[in-house]
Amino acid sequence: MSDLFGISVQSPTSDYIALRDDPRHSALKVLAQEMWRSFEPFADPEFRTEFALQIHPRFWEMYLGSHLIRTGFKLLPRKASAGPDFHVRQDSQEIWIEAAAPDEGQGPDAVPSIFEERPFEPVPEDQIILRFTNAIGLKKARRDAYIAEGVVQAGDPFVIAINGRGLPMTLYEGPLPAIIRAVYPFGKYKVTFRVLTGETVREGYERRTEIEKNSGSPVPTTAFIDPTYAGISGILYSSAALWDYPPSPGSEFLYIHNSMATSPIRQGFFPSGKECFLQGNGILISDHGAGA
DSSP, X not given: OOOTTOSOOSSOOHHHHHHHHOGGGXXXXXXXXXXXXXXXXXXXXXXXXXXXXXXXXXXXXXXXHHHHHHTTOOBOOOSSSSSOSEEEEETTEEEEEEEEOOXXXXXXXXXXXXXXXXXXXXXXXXXXXXXXXXXXXXXXXXXXXXXXXXXXXXXXXXEEEEEOTTSXXXXXOOSSOHHHHTTSOEEEEEXXXXXXXXXXXXXXXXXXXXXXXXXXXXXXXXXXXXXXXXXXXXXXXXXXXXXXXXXXXXXTOEEEEOTTOSSOOOTTSSOSEEEEEEETTEEEEEEEXXXX
């Protein structure tokens, strides 16, 4: 096994330097090396360099890959940097997984930093959702390119694995995660009641099919009821981070099934965490139990 930190990289990030050199982070460094030990045969050839330049997105790949290996998935080694992040041969299928870890973004639709003073301001859910819809759209385009190049077959299951911890504001989101509301048309939770009696007339999430960007242009939040996204089997979501490592890796996973998928992933395919299904006009989230 090579040393995850045993390379010379120009302009590594300050986070990488601290992880590599600061004794206070020695436990995290050991944890990263342990994941690398199992993940290295399946990693992008440039992974160690990329890890030095952007720790969290590469951590997400390594965390996901090592978890898949540990839970018995058959990963095929990568031979080049091109192509999807993971190729899994399971259930007599060729399954492809593309990983993404969106950050807060830039410009008027960026997610505010969690460190900004925002007294009494609501959680910026719309901006968070926009970051997720952007990541999903980019990965869909990537899949289309892989098919055109002959790397992926149109009938192969294709999963987008998204880590939301690059958006620290997700720590404060409501009971229906923003990642679900990025692909299914659920808006704010609304309660209607009679003023005189206080009796609840109805309650539930409003139907919302799009979010308006600061520029005024609409962004759909309907990918998983849209036939043009039928090639995406689902989204595997996680909030794990190296600096906040789950006590039971995988227990935080949420797999969101695409109701329109032409090549769906069977229920229980990912044995850890929870699964999300569209059921009628609502959402059902089922619990698989603890992670492996």
